[in-house]
Amino acid sequence: MLAKIDPPQIVPEIRTKVRCAAVLTTSEVFPESRRVDELELDLGGIPGSRHHGFVRKAGPRERWYTTGMPMRSGRQLTIISVEELPVIAELMGVERIEPEWIGANIVLEGLPRVSWLPAATRLFFADATIVVEAQNAPCHISGKSIARRLDPDGRIPGLALEFPKHAVGLRGLVASVERAGTICSGEEISVKVPRQSIWTP
Numbered sequence: 001m002l003a004k005i006d007p008p009q010i011v012p013e014i015r016t017k018v019r020c021a022a023v024l025t026t027s028e029v030f031p032e033s034r035r036v037d038e039l040e041l042d043l044g045g046i047p048g049s050r051h052h053g054f055v056r057k058a059g060p061r062e063r064w065y066t067t068g069m070p071m072r073s074g075r076q077l078t079i080i081s082v083e084e085l086p087v088i089a090e091l092m093g094v095e096r097i098e099p100e101w102i103g104a105n106i107v108l109e110g111l112p113r114v115s116w117l118p119a120a121t122r123l124f125f126a127d128a129t130i131v132v133e134a135q136n137a138p139c140h141i142s143g144k145s146i147a148r149r150l151d152p153d154g155r156i157p158g159l160a161l162e163f164p165k166h167a168v169g170l171r172g173l174v175a176s177v178e179r180a181g182t183i184c185s186g187e188e189i190s191v192k193v194p195r196q197s198i199w200t201p
Contacts (some may be wrong), residue, residue, distance in 0.1 A: 045076030080172035105197035128181030138167035
């Protein structure tokens with residue numbers, strides 16, 4: 001007799017629309033980015049950017065690989081939301097955090113809990129499509145950038161470490177380009193969240 005297999009919890013597909021509040025490209029100051037009116041994307045991401053390409057080196061986040069080992073890149077782009085940044089700022093006890101300071105590439109507006117969009121969510125711009133890969137883990141490098149902007153004299157001890165502590169689940173997403181093209185600040189984006197099954201052992 002075959003063992004009974006209970007069906008998983010299913011969350012139906014969701015389709016909605018949001019606004020692209022800003023697009024940003026690589027800045028000369030690491031890890032910051034800078035705003036532009038439009039952004040040309042190829043299948044490797046943003047040409048000339050530090051995260052461009054199909055391959056990257058494994059880092060501390062990929063503890064299952066040896067550091068420096070070549071692996072597929074799923075972080076060609078970083079996505080954050082207008083709604084989540086003020087929450088991080090409040091938790092850190094600072095007045096604001098700007099997308100540029102933490103190296104964002106796309107800023108969305110009008111979609112709650114952007115950081116919790118599942119992998120395989122697609123963002124359909126008029127001329128390009130982006131696929132969500134995973135939630136972005138906050139790091140001390142972005143924390144140092146925030147501290148450099150808000151506390152250049154170092155008067156607030158430990159400020160840089162407040163970002164990785166408080167931005168978990170609020171830092172946005174990493175994504176890759178599925179259809180190359182141009183994305184523009186201010187344009188409307190169609191979002192397709194895939195049908196999800198909640199797996200349990």
